[in-house]
Every structure is written in structure tokens, then in C-alpha cells.
Amino acid sequence: MIEAIQNHRSVRKFKPDAVTDDLLNEILFAGSRASTTGNMQVYSIIVTQNEELKKKLWEIHFKQNMVLEAPVILTFNADFNRFSIWCNLRKAQPGYDNFLSFITACTDALLASQNIALEAENSGLGICYLGTTTYNADKIIDVLHLPKGVVPVTTMVIGYPAEIPELTDRLPMDAIIHRELYQDYTSVNIDKIYAEREDSEMTRQLLKINNKESLAQIFTDNRYTKKDNVFFSKKYLEVIEKQGFMNNK
Amino acid sequence: MIEAIQNHRSVRKFKPDAVTDDLLNEILFAGSRASTTGNMQVYSIIVTQNEELKKKLWEIHFKQNMVLEAPVILTFNADFNRFSIWCNLRKAQPGYDNFLSFITACTDALLASQNIALEAENSGLGICYLGTTTYNADKIIDVLHLPKGVVPVTTMVIGYPAEIPELTDRLPMDAIIHRELYQDYTSVNIDKIYAEREDSEMTRQLLKINNKESLAQIFTDNRYTKKDNVFFSKKYLEVIEKQGFMNNK
Numbered sequence: 001m002i003e004a005i006q007n008h009r010s011v012r013k014f015k016p017d018a019v020t021d022d023l024l025n026e027i028l029f030a031g032s033r034a035s036t037t038g039n040m041q042v043y044s045i046i047v048t049q050n051e052e053l054k055k056k057l058w059e060i061h062f063k064q065n066m067v068l069e070a071p072v073i074l075t076f077n078a079d080f081n082r083f084s085i086w087c088n089l090r091k092a093q094p095g096y097d098n099f100l101s102f103i104t105a106c107t108d109a110l111l112a113s114q115n116i117a118l119e120a121e122n123s124g125l126g127i128c129y130l131g132t133t134t135y136n137a138d139k140i141i142d143v144l145h146l147p148k149g150v151v152p153v154t155t156m157v158i159g160y161p162a163e164i165p166e167l168t169d170r171l172p173m174d175a176i177i178h179r180e181l182y183q184d185y186t187s188v189n190i191d192k193i194y195a196e197r198e199d200s201e202m203t204r205q206l207l208k209i210n211n212k213e214s215l216a217q218i219f220t221d222n223r224y225t226k227k228d229n230v231f232f233s234k235k236y237l238e239v240i241e242k243q244g245f246m247n248n249k
Numbered sequence: 250m251i252e253a254i255q256n257h258r259s260v261r262k263f264k265p266d267a268v269t270d271d272l273l274n275e276i277l278f279a280g281s282r283a284s285t286t287g288n289m290q291v292y293s294i295i296v297t298q299n300e301e302l303k304k305k306l307w308e309i310h311f312k313q314n315m316v317l318e319a320p321v322i323l324t325f326n327a328d329f330n331r332f333s334i335w336c337n338l339r340k341a342q343p344g345y346d347n348f349l350s351f352i353t354a355c356t357d358a359l360l361a362s363q364n365i366a367l368e369a370e371n372s373g374l375g376i377c378y379l380g381t382t383t384y385n386a387d388k389i390i391d392v393l394h395l396p397k398g399v400v401p402v403t404t405m406v407i408g409y410p411a412e413i414p415e416l417t418d419r420l421p422m423d424a425i426i427h428r429e430l431y432q433d434y435t436s437v438n439i440d441k442i443y444a445e446r447e448d449s450e451m452t453r454q455l456l457k458i459n460n461k462e463s464l465a466q467i468f469t470d471n472r473y474t475k476k477d478n479v480f481f482s483k484k485y486l487e488v489i490e491k492q493g494f495m496n497n498k
Contacts, residue, residue: 008283032419033255033419041420046429053430090464092470098478100482103355107403131356176328177293185334213339217341219287223287224344226344248482249479
């Protein structure tokens with residue numbers, strides 16, 4: 001197996017060592033080799049190394065320390081701006097201000113990001129994705145001056161790891177794989193799939209600290225609450241509309 | 250650079266040779282090692298090898314021959330179904346029937362898909378992503394029996410390549426990379442970025458065959474038209490709603 005795939009862990013503590021321009025360029029180039037819809041490359045990547053901008057991004061990303069510590073922050077955007085400008089300059093009428101085009105551009109951005117994650121790890125760097133990108137996309141747009149046609153989808157911090165965490169456990173493969181047809185889950189399946197994780201020492205500690213009955217409650221009540229999800233859903237849909245991806249008529 | 254990244258090309262012609270179960274399982278396992286939001290693994294992968302189901306998918310994917318030729322078809326879904334069933338069985342109230350959760354689940358699915366693409370290529374297989382997945386997601390849901398909480402995001406055909414196409418050209422890196430702040434494009438930038446592609450023999454031939462003035466027109470008028478994009482935007486949004494990801498209040 002590709003070593004970088006096998007050894008991936010999210011790194012959240014970084015050494016202050018800089019990433020050289022040559023190395024960064026090679027990693028970014030690896031991103032550009034990912035599959036992209038119709039070879040349109042409808043994504044963009046903002047490289048943040050400036051301390052002031054990093055501080056602003058740190059605030060946006062819920063003040064997670066790794067955003068300040070990591071020498072490089074990459075913001076991945078769904079981007080039909082460049083492509084549409086090109087069309088307009090070539091007597092072609094771009095029709096990419098709609099939801100399907102947004103999803104197409106998200107796909108491009110995310111495939112490129114995973115190539116970059118793996119190539120960074122292959123070069124001895126550590127990475128962590130920031131899910132907070134979709135929460136505060138409006139603020140990222142302001143700080144990074146993203147024009148219409150551009151929406152942030154994910155962010156990655158990159159740097160030399162100051163920690164090597166344990167590999168994270170994953171559910172057994174039959175939690176995610178279905179052969180031929182989707183097999184819906186019975187309570188027996190679910191018990192089996194989650195048994196090892198629910199029985200673990202880490203879960204026992206989490207339940208104690210959080211004073212919860214089940215690991216699932218820590219997700220629904222603390223980590224990913226309905227209230228937050230609904231709030232950020234509305235906000236992200238507004239961003240998508242404001243950036244011009246909701247003209248579906 | 251990781252070899253599979255460097256050598257990636259989309260393969261659209263396949264030998265009839267089967268992919269062994271062991272190899273397929275290893276490739277799928279590589280997918281499970283990708284980053285996933287909060288370690289929730291909110292995606293699923295349907296493995297299609299059955300000839301009848303392949304034929305149905307082939308029709309859905311605009312009868313592209315590679316869907317019949319390739320021995321394995323993988324459909325990647327945004328999937329909060331399993332996670333929500335788990336929550337319900339553990340006295341936890343899932344709040345994942347909203348748009349943010351859909352985007353979170355899309356992200357999980359797409360990062361896993363790219364690990365799988367690279368690991369497949371690392372094992373001597375060829376792959377091609379099918380963008381038609383978002384066009385006809387409703388039909389895929391029917392054929393593969395996807396329940397509420399599950400939406401197809403992308404599809405990949407996998408098999409032993411019967412062709413090794415040239416590497417696809419990409420735009421110069423400054424077409425996609427912005428340092429610190431987004432630099433919007435002037436017509437001078439655009440001319441420079443697209444110069445090599447627009448000057449190529451392949452473009453000259455395409456313009457002739459399609460009787461068009463510019464390469465951009467081939468995209469806007471033939472390949473990705475506004476009419477299609479609008480039609481499929483509405484349809485995909487309906488699918489997202491029907492599968493239960495639009496309860497944003």
C-alpha cells in the first residue's frame with residue numbers, strides 16, 4: 001500500500017521549521033495532477049504564510065492552535081471564476097452559476113486536496129483538514145478576498161510534525177462497503193460495527209469526562225449538534241448563493 | 250513524488266481480467282484510511298460487479314462503454330444513514346438531516362475516493378471518475394437501493410488498463426494557486442494561462458471538428474451547457490431534499 005495512505009494520521013502540533021518553496025511547489029503540483037472534471041480545473045488554492053493573515057484564519061477556525069503553529073495553511077475553493085472569465089474573453093457564454101457547477105467544483109477541489117495531503121505526508125510533513133471551513137466560509141471569503149464564483153470548501157494545515165499520534169481506529173470495512181445493493185443496518189449490524197470502539201478505554205474515558213451514557217451522545221450533544229448544523233447549513237447556503245452558484249433557472 | 254500521483258491518467262478502456270477480492274479489499278481499505286470528519290466516516294461505497302446491475306449503471310452513466318468494460322464500478326455516497334441509525338439506537342438524537350451534513354459527508358466520500366484511485370493505480374489498475382453521477386443520482390438511488398440519508402456523489406470505474414493514454418496537460422500552476430490573497434484575473438493573465446492549450450494541435454483539431462471559434466465555446470456550447478447544468482442542478486437539489494438533507498430549520 002502507498003506508505004502515505006497507510007501511515008496517515010492528522011497532525012495538530014507542528015515544529016516552527018519552514019517548508020521550503022521548492023517543496024511546497026512540488027506538493028501543490030501533485031494536487032494539480034488529480035482528476036478534474038473535463039480537465040477544467042475548477043478549483044483554486046490560497047497559500048497562507050503571512051502571520052497577520054494566519055492570525056485572522058486562526059480566529060475564523062475557532063482558534064485552533066495548529067492554525068498559528070503550522071507554517072502553511074491551504075484553503076481549497078470551488079472556483080468557476082477563472083473558467084468563466086476565460087469563457088467571457090473567448091466569446092463563449094459561461095453557464096456555471098448554478099448548484100451542479102458548485103458540486104462539480106467542490107469535487108475538483110477535494111480530489112486535489114487529497115493528492116496534496118498524501119504528497120505532503122510522503123515528504124515527511126504532517127497535515128490536518130479543518131472542517132470549520134464550511135462553518136465560516138463567509139469570513140474566509142472576506143479575509144482572502146475571494147470573488148464571486150469562488151467558495152471555500154476545505155482547509156489544510158501543513159508543517160513538520162511535533163507529534164506522531166497513534167493511528168486512528170476505523171470502523172470494520174462492512175460499515176462502509178456494500179456489495180451490489182445497499183444493505184440497510186439492523187441493530188445487530190450496528191452493535192457489531194461499533195462494538196470495538198464502544199468497548200474501548202478511550203470511549204470509557206470520554207463518557208466519564210462528558211458525563212454521557214453513550215459515545216453517540218457525545219457527537220449529537222457536544223461535537224456536531226443539530227443546532228450548530230442547522231445554523232451553519234443556512235449560512236453556507238447563503239454563501240453559495242451570494243457567490244453566485246444558485247441561479248438554477 | 251508518489252508514483253501513482255505522477256502517473257495518473259484517466260483510463261477508459263479495460264481488459265476483461267477480473268480484480269481479485271483480496272486486491273479489491275486492500276484498495277477499499279486504503280479508502281478507509283483517508284481523513285474523515287470527526288472520525289464519523291459518513292460515506293459508503295457500493296461495489297458493483299454483477300452484470301445486470303452494471304448494465305443498469307451503464308445506461309444511467311450515458312452509456313459510456315467503460316462502465317460495461319471495467320470489472321468493478323464503485324459508487325461513492327454521502328451517507329449519514331448508518332451514523333444516524335447508530336445514534337437512534339444509543340439514545341442520541343441525530344441532527345444530520347441538513348445541508349451542512351450533506352457537504353460534510355460529500356467531503357468524506359471524495360477524500361476516500363481519491364485514496365482508492367491512487368491505491369488502485371499503485372496496484373497496476375486504471376481508473377476513471379464518472380461526473381455523470383450527480384446528473385442521474387435519482388436513478389442510481391433506485392438501482393442500488395440507497396435509503397434516506399444517502400446520496401451518490403461520484404463513481405469510479407476500475408480495472409486493468411487496455412490503453413495507456415498520454416498524461417493530460419494541466420494549466421500552469423498560477424492558474425490555480427494564489428499567494429496570500431486571491432488575485433483576480435486580467436485578460437493578460439488569462440491569455441498567458443491558456444496560451445499553450447489554445448495553441449495546441451489538439452485544440453486546432455477540436456475547433457475544426459466542432460466548427461467553433463474558441464476552445465471555450467466547445468465547453469459552453471457542447472460539453473457543459475447552461476441548459477444541462479440548470480436542469481441537473483434542480484434535479485440534484487431535489488435528490489438532496491428527498492434523501493433528507495434539506496431540513497435546515
